[in-house]
Amino acid sequence: MKKIFILLLFISFHTKAQLGKSLFTKDPIINLENFDKQKVYWGYYLGFSNFDFKTEFRNNTAPAIDVKGQTGFDVGLVGVFRLQEYIELRFEPGLYYASRTLTYSQFTNDRDGVREVKSTYIDFPLLLKFSSLRTGNVRPYLVGGLSATLNLSSNSKSKDDNLQQKFRVKPWTQNYQLGFGVDFYFEYFKFSPSIRGVFGLKNELIPDDDPNSPWTGNIQSLKTRAVLINFTFH
Numbered sequence: 001m002k003k004i005f006i007l008l009l010f011i012s013f014h015t016k017a018q019l020g021k022s023l024f025t026k027d028p029i030i031n032l033e034n035f036d037k038q039k040v041y042w043g044y045y046l047g048f049s050n051f052d053f054k055t056e057f058r059n060n061t062a063p064a065i066d067v068k069g070q071t072g073f074d075v076g077l078v079g080v081f082r083l084q085e086y087i088e089l090r091f092e093p094g095l096y097y098a099s100r101t102l103t104y105s106q107f108t109n110d111r112d113g114v115r116e117v118k119s120t121y122i123d124f125p126l127l128l129k130f131s132s133l134r135t136g137n138v139r140p141y142l143v144g145g146l147s148a149t150l151n152l153s154s155n156s157k158s159k160d161d162n163l164q165q166k167f168r169v170k171p172w173t174q175n176y177q178l179g180f181g182v183d184f185y186f187e188y189f190k191f192s193p194s195i196r197g198v199f200g201l202k203n204e205l206i207p208d209d210d211p212n213s214p215w216t217g218n219i220q221s222l223k224t225r226a227v228l229i230n231f232t233f234h
Contacts, residue, residue, distance in 0.1 A: 031137050031185040035234075036085070043078040043190075047230035051098035051119065054200070056220040063106035065219070069226075072098040076123070078232060088129040090143070096121040098226070102167070106214060115167045115215070120152040125177060137185040143194065144178045149224075154206075161208040162215035168206035173224060175200050181230075192232040200224035 035041075052069040076094025083089055098119045107113030127145030151171050160166040181194025200223035207216040 029137075031187050032190060035185065035190060036082075036134070039082050041080050041234060043080070043232055043234035045074075045076050045078060045092070045094070045230045045232040047074045047228060048072070049074050049096055049098060049226055049228045051096075051100055051198075051224065051226040053100060053102075054221075054223045054225045056222075058218050058220050062218045063104065063214075066103040066105070068101045068103070070099040070101070072096060074228065074230070078234070080129075080234075086131050086133075088131070090125075090127045090129055090145075092123075092125050092127060094123045094125075096123055104215065111165070112214075115162065115165075117167050117169070118153055119169075122150045122152065124148045124150075127177065131183070134183075134185075139183040139185075140180070141183060141192075142178075142180050143196065145176070147175045147177060147198075149173045149175060156206060161210075162213060163208065163210070167215070169204045169222070170206060173200055173204050174202055175224060177228075179228070181232075190234040192234070194228075194230050194232065196228040196230065198224060198226035198228060 049072050050069045051072065053067045055065060055067060057065075074094050074096040076092055079091045081089045096119075098121065100117045100119075102115040102117060104113045104115075125145055125147035127143050129141050129143045131139055131141040133139075149172070151169060151173065154171040155166050155168040156171045158166050158168060161168060175198050177196050177198050179194050179196030181192055184191045184193075203221035203223065205216060205219055205222040207213065207219070211217060
């Protein structure tokens with residue numbers, strides 16, 4: 001998270017310096033004046049993410065399971081189809097690297113009590129972007145939609161389970177995304193930082209073979225939760 005803060009601080013100062021003459025003056029210089037008249041255009045994004053699990057239990061009095069997410073990174077492409085002046089349809093396929101650590105309080109050793117769940121996701125989101133009226137070289141927006149995600153590290157085909165230290169989840173998940181951001185129009189490109197939440201719709205857990213497994217027996221459902229900080233360039 002410290003790296004994210006430093007990067008955001010750098011971008012903030014750089015953006016303020018670049019936009020100062022074109023935004024905070026009496027007669028702003030309008031960059032890329034005809035950019036939003038394009039029907040179709042492309043871009044790419046880089047960013048950071050923090051993935052977690054929302055866990056529901058069968059018995060809340062059973063030993064606790066602590067889930068801790070770690071900061072990962074993501075990269076992807078953007079395809080935009082403008083539906084009208086303020087609404088865009090966006091396809092943003094991307095690659096996400098994530099890691100979560102599950103700690104089981106009933107165990108006293110790391111071999112049994114800790115499961116590190118590393119994930120490599122290929123995400124296929126279809127989103128709608130709702131933009132406000134452009135003011136100078138700034139245009140805030142809201143974005144939301146649905147996505148299908150393939151987890152390349154799911155262990156779903158493994159015959160081993162947690163007894164052999166294999167934590168298994170389903171390869172495909174479905175999510176919805178909600179977020180907001182701001183378009184900044186520079187002389188040669190548009191820069192769009194955004195913050196988004198990702199919310200899993202279905203249970204992802206593949207339970208252990210033993211229905212009374214201490215690792216999965218008390219878990220009713222396991223669903224992805226994530227925060228994405230993306231920096232998009234068009």
